[in-house]
Amino acid sequence: MRLPLTDMTSPAISKPAAVAEPIVSATNSRSHTQLARLGTIARWTLAVLACLWLSLCTAVGPLYWDFETGTIAHWNWANTAIFIGSFVIYLGIIVILVRLAKIGRILPAKLSKRWSAADQRFFASAGSVESTADSATAAKSEAGNPKGKIRFRISPHLIVSSVARALLFCNRWIVRGTNRFWKLLLVFFIGWLWIPTTLLAAFGADVRSQIREFSWAWNQWTGLKQPYIGFFSFVPMDIYPTAHYMWPSNPTYLTDQHNIVLTLIYGATASFSRYVTGSNDAGIVVLAALQMLFAVFCCAATAHRFLNRPWMNATAAADSATPQQAGGLARFLILLFFMVCPLAVFSTISLTKSPLFAFAFVWWFGIWYELTQTWKPSVKLPRHSFIAFIVSTSVMLISAKYAWYIIALQIVLAIIADRRRWATYVAALLIPTVLIHGGIAYAISSNMIIGGDPIESRGVQLQMIARVAQRNPDGISDEAMKNLSPVFNKDQMADAYSQQDADPVKSSGIQAKKVSYKWRTVTPDDMANFNKAWLDIVKDNPVIAFDALMAKCFGYFNVTDQPYVSMGYYVSSDYVQKNSVWIKSYNHDWREHIAAFAKSWGLIPVLGWPTHGNFYVVLTLLFGAAEVIRRRWLTLMTHIPLLLLMGVMITAPANNFERHMLPVAFVFGFVVLTYWRESRAELAKATDHR
Template structure:
């Protein structure tokens, strides 16, 4: 043990070392404060979204100005719960338990006392009835036998759950069998989007075959007027295909429906085929993702002993494969939750993106599990004085490039994401930068699997738009927040719009029609979307790029003059994504029983019509049950994912956070989406949630074991 005198003399002889230690300690404290600040801010945001729910459920008069003591109580209570969940996650990573030591011990003691008391009472009761203690003794023996039998049954179920899902083909079979009833009894689920895509392709096909059709004109009404897309974006030569719903999907859906009409006389057969193919794609994606997260196939049986050399803190602290409980809960979500069940056959872009995303997300997990810091990269190739046998096989495997099948999967999943959601390229672009910074030695993998598909697909679509082969999406689609703010002011305080702001706004929007069309849940009516009779608030026929240049100035002036109403518009449009008590504005069950399915289809509507209503009604009723219904909604998984992300920040799991960054970006997409609590926007987060929890548990066990080994 070093004496204080020696320590002081050592510090005096090395003043720079002491200074460096103080500086390092200071930076550590600042970093800790910054991380906890981010966690507190996340809790404040979630608490605010929870507290304002009762205000905005009153569609007519709800406003933040009516905030009262009840909202304050909800805010404080929510904050305590949310920060408590983060603290529990952090404590679990540090100590292996979520509750404080004394509370955990008292809870355990109380449970033991309860069962001991119950056993004593029942034993005495039996002894009194029989007049002897023999039956009581037999009772104790039977209790032990029951406990032993229960334990054996649980071990049996655990063993067979692992055996039944420890291979990719087994998981593929589980998902296929578990979901087979969906396309066979419900056939397909769809809404207005797929109908618009089919209509677009039909008009384009008519043009290609020489049929003359109306184009630009005040009395003409073509597919591009439905969304609508500003006429200034239309080329002079008639073009009917747009990138409004992603041009690749429009071509696939439209061509399939056209072939179906040619063969059967209606779109229905083609729609059913598309839904079945999407279900098969979902089976493949979910099985592949589950296989990577549950089984970690890159760790062979011979590498189990050396598994601690992979994935940072070491996988040896946790079993190489997930246990039966994790498998059961993850599979239960996909088999039972309406979010996953209805998404398998819902022909709208978000489910397709979500299934490809969870596949893509699992490949990132494989990449991080086989990531090596630069200091360990020398182990990839043995030096001259080190034989290959002296290097642990798991280390060698952990630093080589992705296996061919994973590399191909990386490319394909990236491509499907790009063709199914426009915002995918923003997510992928950020991931390219983060991945090359964190894992620059595998830069070629990221260039080939991320950059090249993005350039080819996104660049190709951009070229098709610039060359007037197709029409791009209207920029007004991304201005939902601004539209809602202006429309709410126009409805609630029309005199609060200055003359200058009105002059800048008028060439783009009709103020009175905006006020009439305003719905706090959805920005689509304000931008005149839909084929039905609508208020022409957005002047898409006459607006010009020069007019749009003044739109932002008008919006800024209106917000400055009406800050409370503008804040109401923002919160009312997005609070539901982060409020577990809020019911979805549009659930996934909508696509199962929409009028397009149940009324407008040719023969699909006659196939199990009542069964569809029953299934969708059951899911809706389940979702309305307090607490028990929360797991059926996307916002439940969004909130918990954000809290786990905050715990990861506090634990400084930067590599894992790099792979989870897309989940945070998707939450930003939700805020800017046209509608509030639109469940299809939350599907990627919900599908990845179980794997996020499993990752956090594994890394916590590994960190705890590493600390214990040092002690």
């Protein structure tokens, strides 16, 4: 009998469909696996590139420590050995971090279990009593002691239990002493109180230039006639020279060289101090004390956010894979850094722009942590945190010119990652940037102030040209010389060149200086040809140009390199110890002793590394590479500013200038704590899925 059409066709239709579904699924699975592998390869490639860069900077150190003849052309087997050894160490650290995040341990399974068991027994002994044998021995001792003398028997168990009790006691009281914002505020204030009271202030040439600028502007406002543009005149704008073509026709003595807002604040304070006391010193001391108080507030606020996570309620804390509050060890190490590391200690009273930016950045960084922690479910930022977000952004903008680049990128990344809170980012990031940066740009375009010279941002190019002019002057072609000569004097560049610092090449300094930069006569058209000259010179002298680049920035990524200018410099600089009016007489020897102690500590191999900024820069880069491998994109979004700050270091005028590394160093402890917490959370999530 013939089957109906439907009966005949149904099996023919359904059978291929049933077979096609697993085929498509298998194809999609293979495609997904291939993409996952490509992603893994790409992430590890980035980590390897970071290790290669760090290894290169470490290996070239011995070459460029020879300031006279050092060059990459002298690379030998010793440098190769350093390179390979450094690469193995750096990559090993990343592998350890990734392994710790993936399986929760570093040691092999058996050793890890033994270590965990020993750790548990150690702290369990804190609540235990002595063994029965010890008790029996004690009883016998008492029985055999008719005079009733007490005999103490020290046993290994008693020692272990006593140490465990002491550690638990310290842990408990460290947590109790830092579990509130006001407690942390007191800790930072008391811990840093000795700095402004015994050292008063620390500063260099920058604050003196800001005071000088404001004084000249004040004289102009009060009707005093002063020199302006002229070949024989020398005004504040000629010290850190700003090209004369940028000067308005009407005399203007305020510049954005050292950030105009800070110039006004510092200059007005010093002027009032001179009016009341007859010198700038009292005003400088007040400014240093105010900066210390600002540092106390910023560090306490951020420490409170990271250590205590106050936004977590009881339910959220119970659901979290890690305790709401950090343990005593994390608190102790973070506070220890801020209390004893010269980077943090000296920065509290150093009036050099960068410390102010660094402390504002610490405050800003803590608010980003709160935002990422409340990302899901999306929680509205509390009013006090919202205000703090605005203020910290504003302080960053007025203290560092490059801050607006960092904030602009963060606006884009934040809105992409967290669109639901776009209004928060617009109000706290975009509006302050438009008002402050836009206001300064308007003041410059309106000839109210003089903008910064574009030559300031070309430190890498200047060092390359100057090194070629010094090492191979005949290597500069006639065409390049034609484009360069209206801007720079080649012979003076060669004479002024120092591989550690581009400022001498820019003719920065007082009147007795090398006039390599022709700031009095250069024009915008001349500057347009400067890039052509630089490109031609680099093409003709690639090895020397590479030497100039590496010699100018390798120290930021080499933990064995000593700082070119440490934060201790500002404590005992001649501006403080010789040129001040009465600050120099206050604890003069103590100031020298503290700076010398910090320097001698930093010279100790390995033990001195934590006193230098490059130690934290290197480790932060390694932790960032581990975060990339673990695909922690939201956390990486908040850590991108740290990478941008490393870019600022490379383009900065000087090599291994510690003040440029302060923001990275200050938040490093919080970066480590975040990595540990997220690793624990990932492990807990993986366990739940099993």
